[in-house]
Each structure stands twice: as structure tokens, then as C-alpha cells.
Amino acid sequence: MVIPVLIGMTLIVFFILRLIPGNPAQLILGQRATKESLEALTSQLGLDQPWYIQYFSYMKGLFTGDIGTSIRTGAPISQEIWPFFIATIELSVVALLIAIVIGMNAGVISAWFQNSWFDYTAMVIALVGISMPIFWLGLMDQWFFSIDLGWLPSTGRENVRDPVTPITNFYLIDTLIQGDFSQLNVVVKHLILPACALGTISMAIIARITRSSMLEVMRSDYIRTAQAKGMRMFWVVYKHGLKNALIPVLTVIGMQMGILLGGAVLTETIFGWPGIGRYIYEAINFRDYPVIQTGILIVAAFFVLINLVVDLLYAAIDPRIKYH
């Protein structure tokens, strides 16, 4: 399943890119470039070949492990893209963790105390959270927490005057490995605002799904059985209820991870986060075909991978689900 999906993905991206007007050679050489130099560069980039030759050489590269070279910088994409990609993963994972911890608990407690003030408040906030445009929320966060209160930095990923020495490019992990806690503090502070802004919608969606799934589970006979054993309600809810309610929640979490990866562009732009969203965005401006193709392919591959993990987790959670 995974391979055909990814091949289909390369096809779609490849053709849509070539439908966008604009010539990379023109963009590199500028408006005043001569016809000869334009033609020379176009043929050097291989863009004068018929589309199927271009596609096949691209695919051939992929299968031999060569993900291409940037038209704009001339550097291999494999070297360039990694830090950007990791930066996005770090941001998305932290955003998702915040969304899961807060969203899931809010959903569980809302279902447990259905129609209580907590339930109403949490669900109104969740509704607002879903409807909130992320760029607006990001700007408001910046204005309030960094400009007004001055608690947190507004943009970037690190202190540019004292950059983190990358090892894995996950700065949280890098600073921990190096035992540099003042740097860790800086990195965490830079993460909080963009992660919260990015995670808000996911948090709201997770809260609502958890609540509705839990409400259904809490009516089950086995919940009554657990209560009849003399179990504390907290454990009835979190042990017997939550695990049964987890399947739809997990599905949503998997999809949200993909959406966060792809949708981080806005957040990354607002918060000056050097992630893959911004990397691809800049590549689009320069019609840097190989970078766009590969960037989108990597995000798509990651999305497919996460869904695979989610499918495997289903079986781990529910013994009635088996894969052959």
C-alpha cells in the first residue's frame, strides 16, 4: 500500500509543479538574461527534455537514493533539507504532545462529568479553538506574551548570537545531550508560543473526539461491571473507559500529525521558525522543482509512516483487531 501511494504522490506533485507558470532559469538569471543564456541554463537543468524523460530521471534518482540537487543553491537536497525537516518535526511533536495531554484530559473529564460547568466551559473553548484562524492566534500570542508581557521570545528557534551546536538537530535533545541547561531553557522558551499556536486546533479536535468517544464507552456494561467491583471512579474512567475510547482518538491524532507537518507553514512564517514549510515555500518562489518535489514527498512519506504506526497501534490497543 505504501509504495503505490508514494508513487502516485510523486506523479501528482510532478505535474502540478509543471502547470505553474514561471521558468526556473528566468528566475535565477533575472529579467535581463539573454535568450542564449536562458536556453543554456534550461538545458543544463534538464528542463528542455520531454516530461517523461524528466520524470523517469527523477524516479531513477529516487530509487537509487539520490533525492536531487537544488536548482537555486546547487547543493544536494539531502544535505540541505535535514535541519529544516527536523525543526518542523520537533515543533509538530511538541505541539501534538501539548494537544494530546490537554485535549484528551479535557475530553475525558468532560465526558465523566457530562453537562457540568467544566464540560460546558471546555467544549465552548474547544469550539472557539477549532474556529480560530491559526495566523491570528499566533499574532495575538506574540503580541500578548512577547511584546506586552515580554515573557517569551517572539520569533526564531534559538538565540542567534549564541546558536545551539546541532547533533541530531532536535534542539531539545541536543542541548540535553550537551548538558547545557541554559541553552535548553532558551530552546524551550522559543518553542512554547509556536507549539501552542500550532497545537490549538488539534487540541480542540482531540478534546471533542475524546469526549464523544468516552460518552459512548461510559454507557457500556463493562463500565458498570468495573464499578460493581468497588473500583474508584477515577480508575474506572482512565483504565476501563479511556483504553476503549482510544481508537477514534488515535485516528484523529495520526491525521493531526500529518496536518501539523503540512500546515506548519503559516506558523513557521509567523514565528520565523526555520522548518520544512518555510523551506518549501521559498523553493516554490524560485520554482526550485527538485526541492519542492522532494520536500513534499518527504512530508507525504512521513504522513504515510505515521498512519502505518497508528494502524499497528490499533492492534496493540484492541485485541480484537488483527492484521495478517
Next chain:
Amino acid sequence: MEVKNLTTSFFTDDGIIPAVDHVSFHINKGEILGVVGESGCGKSVTSLSIMGLVPNPPGKIISGEILLNGEDLTKLPEKRMRQIRGNDVAMIFQEPMTSLNPVYTIGNQLVEAIRLHQKMDKKQARNRAIEIMKHVGLPRAEELIDDYPHQLSGGMRQRVMIAMAMVCEPKLLIADEPTTALDVTIQAQILRLMKKLNENDQTAIMLITHDLGVVAEVCERVVVMYAGKIVEEGDVESIYEHPKHPYTIGLIKSVPDVHMKIDKLYSIPGNVPKPGSIKQGCAFAARCEFATNRCFTETPPLLDMGHGKSVRCFLHETVEDVSYSV
């Protein structure tokens, strides 16, 4: 255990509905009491009231006492109630297919029940679980303990439920229609098991059912309920041989008899009234062939007939009637 004047009502948009209405009965030590009645007559709510598990809101115990060894369960704080649930009073439910948690193994759920009330480490509790599984007649208990509920048949699941309920040797076991969802052959096995446990362990059982055949097989005394009220109470033989309340008579008549070839099975005319819909008079009056005008205006009291028997019907008020029935 003694239930005195228990009233449990549901507060709904249509008003307050008394699902259990001034119900009093008792269960002696080591006794099997049958509670009989059609669906919606308040049997299950009575048992949930005893367990303190009436869904609240909308349900609430309005009045009455539930005395277990002198302790009134209706007044206990939740913490003490949790110690009683599963330990002194255990319950098994109608649907063995859905009453076990599908995502945990049988062993996990049994061990959990043990460790909630007894100080045991995981290993000891597991051994105890295997022991109780064998006790309720589950084969290959050592392997079965690591199975998930969906790998078991309905009868086996109900045995697991019984094992789970019996694991702390409760004084009272409430069985809410334990055999309704099972095949007839499995029903007999489960009933025999419950009878055996009752005899061996001296556990009192409150057996809730709509099946008079089940009652005849295992119970000593019977309480017949109708529309939230007790309409007749007595020992099994006298209720079968000399039923007094027209509703009980109807119930017994509707059990098909293999020796009689008939074209049409008997059924009590009409339906069980919606709880709370009858404001005055006897709740059964509309379906009763002996009903008089008085039955529609006055609520009959529960008449003590002596020998532990009682009936809620005007027919037995007069002396002649009493002599007729004894």
C-alpha cells in the same frame, strides 16, 4: 440483608417517575431469593439501588433503608460503599457478551477484582484467579486466564463474570437475569453452578429474572414485582401451587405446558404500564380480569397472609378469601 420501604425515582423531563415504589423484602443468610416480573417492573433498579449504582442523575434513592448486617447502605459515604461493592455484595449482569472489558484479559480483570479488596501481590492474585476459575468450572484455567473476552463463548464469559463476583466470597450475590442471554443448555449449567456456589459457600443470592422456570429450579422464596411495587411474596411452592395475585396467576399461566396441546399460548392482556403513568388505584387493574371499580380508585395495601406470605390485592381482604387460599 433487609430492604425497607425503598423508593428510587428518576427525575426526567416528564416528571418524577418512581421506578421502585416503597419496596420491602429481606434475604436470609445463604438463601436464594427470586425476584420476578416483566421488563420495566423495577427489578434491575432495585438491584442497582442495593449496589449504590443507580445512574445519578437522573435516578436517586428517595427514601427507605437497605440494611446489610445492620449498616444502612443508602447512607454510607462513597468510600465505604466501594469497600462493600465487590466484597460484601457482588453483582453479575444480564449480558455476558458486553459485561467484560474487551481490551483486557480475563486474568487482568479477575486479578483487579481480587486486589481491590485483598492484600495480595500479583502472583498470589493470579493463582487465586486460576483457583476461582476452576471453582466455577472453567476448563484449562491456566491458559484461559490470558485470553481476551472475545475468545470465549457466552456461557464461559458468564462463568468468568460469576468467578469475578465470587472471588472475594461475598455474602450476597445479585444476579440480574444471568441466564437470559444464554442458550437453554448453558442456562441450566449456569443455574446449577449458582446453586452449587450457594450451597458450598453459603452465599445468599438475589436472582432477578422474568423466567418462572428458572425460579422454580433454584429459588426458595419469591418476590413478584409489578410496576415498581411488590405484588406478592412467599415461598416457591405456595406461589406455584396457590398463586394469589391475578398477575402471578397470569404469569404462571403463560408458562407453556408440554403436556397440553393448545393452539395459542396464554398471555396476560395489555402491556406493562409506563412507570409513573398510574396515579391512583392498583397498577394492574387495567389488565386484571377480576378488577372492580374499587381497584381503579384505591391502591391496595400489601396484605400479610401469614407464613411469610403477602399479597397486594383486594380479593384477599375478606376472611373467606384467606381461607380459600390457605
